[in-house]
């Protein structure tokens with residue numbers, strides 16, 4: 001300090017003390033916060049210690065386990081799952097419990113208490129608003145009561161003709177790819193968007209033009225972004241995310257998605273203003289007598305052969321089977337028709353809420369079935385002996401005729417159904433289901449209690465591959481769904497559509513549509529595929545996909 005004047009000394013001392021205070025705060029704030037967090041979460045931390053899991057670091061917990069690309073993360077987490085049938089991870093201060101045992105899954109999914117989605121679903125909010133996928137409490141209950149009846153089997157039977165027409169158009173498009181190796185997912189996405197538009201939304205797909213394809217691509221990219229926000233902690237706070245390039249891309253994608261749904265709504269309003277018929281059931285009743293399917297009664301959802309029907313495990317009932325006692329036959333309408341009817345007077349649902357539900361159904365209804373059908377085709381290509389049995393079944397049902405499939409035909413497609421269910425077992429389109437746990441939950445599989453305040457991940461992908469439930473769990477074996485095998489398994493060991501009060505409302509729609517779409521494709525083509533399952537680059541960006549694309553080759557079938 002020699003040679004400095006008095007005033008210089010004063011400035012220098014105050015500089016030192018200001019920077020000291022600054023550094024003190026920077027270092028001590030996280031420590032104080034950490035101590036406070038530790039003390040206030042003592043109960044949670046104690047219960048969490050009982051669960052096995054990887055060692056984490058202070059403050060960030062196990063976030064480093066989520067480093068790398070989507071494919072890397074999927075591979076890494078899957079390999080971890082062999083060490084732990086049950087586990088915990090800390091994502092910063094958030095405790096995540098991961099379960100795979102059907103007895104534990106039953107406790108959560110069958111409950112009317114643990115029905116709130118994990119806070120991770122909040123990243124969907126700018127896209128889906130308060131739509132049925134992410135809503136909670138009384139709002140969700142009202143939405144569920146309104147929407148579930150629109151996917152009743154009697155409504156769906158009215159869609160059979162449209163499923164057929166669209167499936168034939170998809171076959172025509174696929175014919176142009178014969179002899180080439182191509183990614184079938186784009187075709188499946190386009191087909192599923194168009195089918196949804198014409199059925200659940202009741203609008204002409206031609207009105208939407210190329211917008212349907214752009215919409216499907218924007219949805220895929222939105223899922224990538226949401227997945228990034230789940231795995232990269234710096235993208236979690238909205239203010240920081242909005243400053244990044246991902247925040248800007250999201251804005252553009254949401255613009256594409258929301259313009260599309262607004263166009264759908266406008267087109268529907270115009271159709272209704274012209275006085276077009278609303279109720280699909282009425283249309284169906286004019287054209288076909290109602291078959292008894294055994295699905296509408298109060299008994300378990302079991303077919304005469306005891307097999308799994310329409311995607312629900314034997315013995316599990318949900319509101320899709322039982323809800324409709326208070327809804328008169330005449331009131332059964334397709335989804336968007338009913339939304340508009342309910343909006344008359346604006347008391348039950350307003351225009352903005354309809355838009356949120358349309359966004360939700362369009363997303364849940366197309367991306368999941370596009371993934372399921374693409375995996376199905378790849379698996380057919382890899383298993384020619386199984387494919388031959390599907391072809392045999394098609395020939396038995398349809399002979400040489402090119403006629404459309406009827407609802408009764410779909411009940412006869414027992415082998416194809418088993419192949420489809422086995423596809424959903426190995427490649428469940430929703431590989432993880434998340435819940436927010438509001439009160440401590442004692443589990444059945446061991447001395448574990450999930451603490452209140454934690455997030456729960458039901459690892460469907462891993463449950464479906466547990467060797468104690470499915471011998472040879474990684475082998476594609478449609479006979480896993482033979483009645484005698486399903487009867488001996490726990491109800492909750494097969495949950496591609498979730499189960500219980502918050503199960504998928506589109507389950508029966510999806511199964512019927514997939515049966516008609518895939519049977520039409522199988523009647524017309526032989527599928528070939530050369531990339532073995534062990535080389536699939538799986539990524540769980542909300543919906544399970546193949547990062548390497550769904551490459552197949554088609555040859556026309558001569559049998560018909």
Ligand code: HEM
Pocket residue numbers: 132133134144200360361364365366368369372428429430432433434495496497498501502503504505506507509510
């Ligand atoms: C293979 C096809 C499908 C699969 C595997 C599937 C799977 C699922 C799963 C696992 C859930 C629960 C998600 C969660 O709790 O996080 C769900 C919910 C839902 N799904 Fe699907 N889904 C499919 C097709 C459809 C279709 C075609 C629609 C509509 C047309 C649909 C509409 C919905 C809706 C609205 C929900 C939210 C239900 C609620 O929270 O009450 N899904 N789906």
